[in-house]
Amino acid sequence: MDDSFLIRKYCNEGDGDAAIELLKQYERPLYQYIWQMLQQQQDCEDVMQETFRKALRALPDYREENHFKSWLFRIGRNEAVDIIRRRRRTIVAEAPEEYLGGVQDIVSLPGARELIEERESVQALMRAIALLPEKEKEVVAM
Missing domain, CATH: 1.10.1740.10 (RNA polymerase sigma factor, region 2, helix turn helix motif)
Incomplete structure (x- = not known):
């Protein structure tokens, strides 16, 4: 129907x-x-x-x-x-x-903290470079 x-x-x-x-x-x-x-x-x-x-x-x-x-x-x-x-x-x-538990194991590895801090520093540097004018970016790239 x-x-x-x-x-x-x-x-x-x-x-x-x-x-x-x-x-x-x-x-x-x-x-x-x-x-x-x-x-x-x-x-x-x-x-x-x-x-x-x-x-x-x-x-x-x-x-x-x-x-x-x-x-x-x-x-x-x-x-x-x-x-x-x-x-x-x-x-x-x-x-x-x-x-x-797995995350805590990784963070507690020798050098893990330093690696994390280094990665954060590199990311901060990349953000700062992105803010530069083009000519200054070219100088940094050299």
Whole structure:
């Protein structure tokens, strides 16, 4: 059946079967789209559930000049992006403790402090040279 017909039937008559039929049409392609982004079954299932929940809640406000499929997939994409952001936050929150020991080992190597100070001095010198007029840069380059 036509998306517009099913949307009107759900919104105007409260026909839950129309909503289910509407969402079932897009279940498989939406899952494949979400899978490409997340590639984890549990996350995909969570996104699908949340996408359908939000779509049903927002369906009465849906504007028919938009394509329903695009509208639904945008909701799914936004949900998937939220999952990806949460993953990144988790990784960043766990990373410092994991790598701190390795960084301390490197910094404590003999000569490491001097090497760091020398690199900082060279960077400061390069910044100062960049501020010079062109003729003076040529002199420094010689």
